[in-house]
Amino acid sequence: MATAADQWSTAKRPVRGSGGVVAAQHIRAAEAGAELLAQGGNAVDAAVAAALALGAVEPWMCGIGGSGFMVVWLAAEKRAVALDFQGVLPQALTPDDYPIDPGLPATSMGFPAVVNFANTQGARAVTIPGAVAGFDHALRRFGRKSLAETLQPAIRLAETGIPASWFCTLMIASEMAILAKDATAAAIYLPGGAPLQPGAPLKIPGLARTLRRLAETGAEGFYRGDLGRDLVRELQAQGNRMTLDDLAAYQVQEYAPMEARHRGATLYTPGEQSGGLRQRDFLAQVAASLPVPPKAPDAASWCVYAEALEVAWRAHRARNGTLAEVGSSTSSLSAADAEGNMVALTYTLLDHFGAGITLPETGLALNNGVSYFDPRPGLRTSMAGGKRINSSNMVPTVAVCDGQARFAIGASGGDLIMPCVSQIAALMLDFGLSLEAAFHSPRLDASHRGSLRADPRLGAAILDELARHYTLEVSGNVVMPKLYACPSGVARDGEGLIGINDPALPDGGAAGTDRD
Helix, strand or coil: CCCHHHHCCCCCCCEECCCEEEEECCHHHHHHHHHHHHCCCCHHHHHHHHHHHHHHHCCCCCCCCCEEEEEEEECCCCEEEEEEECCECCCCCCHHHCCECCCCCCCCCCCCCEHHHCCCCCHHHCCECCHHHHHHHHHHHHCCCCHHHHHHHHHHHHHHCEECCHHHHHHHHHCHHHHCCCHHHHHHHCHHHCCCCCCCEECCCCHHHHHHHHHHHHHHHHHHCHHHHHHHHHHHCCCCCCCHHHHHHCCCEEECCEEEEECCEEEEECHHHCCHHHHHHHHHHHHHHCCCCCCCCCHHHHHHHHHHHHHHHHHHHHHHCCCCCCCCEEEEEEEEECCCCEEEEEEEEECCCCCCCECCCCCCECCCHHHHCECCCCCCCECCCCCECCCCCCCCEEEEECCEEEEEEEEECHHHHHHHHHHHHHHHHHHCCCHHHHHHCCCEECCCCCCEEECHHHCHHHHHHHHHHCCEEECCCCCCCCCCCEEEEEEEECCEEEEEECCCCCCCEEEEECCC
């Protein structure tokens, strides 16, 4: 069962910070979050600063043209809150704009493709982005800093740019065909017709100016002011039906998160709109099948995890049909502060580079959230004007024990997210693994798709046992393709606060700050 992936062995050292810590999919974003902690901000401020910075350094995954979820543990109040800032379809959208083309392959969501891929590529694939509203809402309700203050690291990164890494070049190369269709995106990412080379500056014209305008006018300017008018004008020029009224009507949903209890911990997620219900089903099945875990994971334990994933996904597919998401264009980060607050934040452009366009004046990359909706009428997932995205794999999670946040974890990776986050949480709670050990542990991936994927580091005996029950794919946790998702997490252990990002992601990392 050995594969070429067995040659790879990757590891990352976790980062500690007595004043707080941030883990993200790019180290510069984690540093932006730590900067806000050092300035007296809390975990919410740090998470928002990191998320904003990610838009400048990881533009294939996220940005203020995207949408997502956040879970916050408020230590002083001993309660958790969830924020849904998912995308919404323009009110004037009509399915007639998206005629099905039976000659094209299905989308990454499993829906029929439409003429010219208009539901996945280009301006007509864009939903009203919720990121700015979500970040502003979180700061006003639970943070200490303003949106303008949390934007400063992102503005600096957008102004100066950063040297492209080889991973950045790889991501651009993987989406060349789509990026080449948009003149602005091609000029940024495909200079001279080739992917931006390692070491060349990754700098998005117009983005720094847009972020400065956002700092000056706030979310009001984005949703009801001149910045919003500019966004709408650029999108309408390319065929999107979004209006300023659509932007002005956008609302963040704040609610009590879903709870799942496991081994004395309560895990908080955004619930049924996210991967939270699947995670709760997974943990319930694990607890029922493994009432007393052994001292360390064994073959029987991994079989329990595999079956629990299958049970959770089987129930999900029965509820939601065949909706699937095979992409991985999402950013996830986690933050913790010395006061006990923790945040898990996940947001996305959906597919890599979202709709594949960069607006020439504002420099914004936009989501392709229309791909979440079926162009066929009469279904739960059918597209309709004003409809909100109500099904996602994102599952930012905060776990609380005895009234104290113990860890916060999230991941990117489409269908891979829930299995990844849930297994890391289970390994920590079932077997007492540290955050570092759980992140470096081999994992499974299953989503009721007819096969089970397993990391060869599990060893021959465990793989053989899994193969007795499942059609087995043996694949290592390598850089690309990301077959086991890309997690970022923070935790409080006996020594304080710790953070880490996926050991197989070259650019990801954690940053901390110490108390004075």
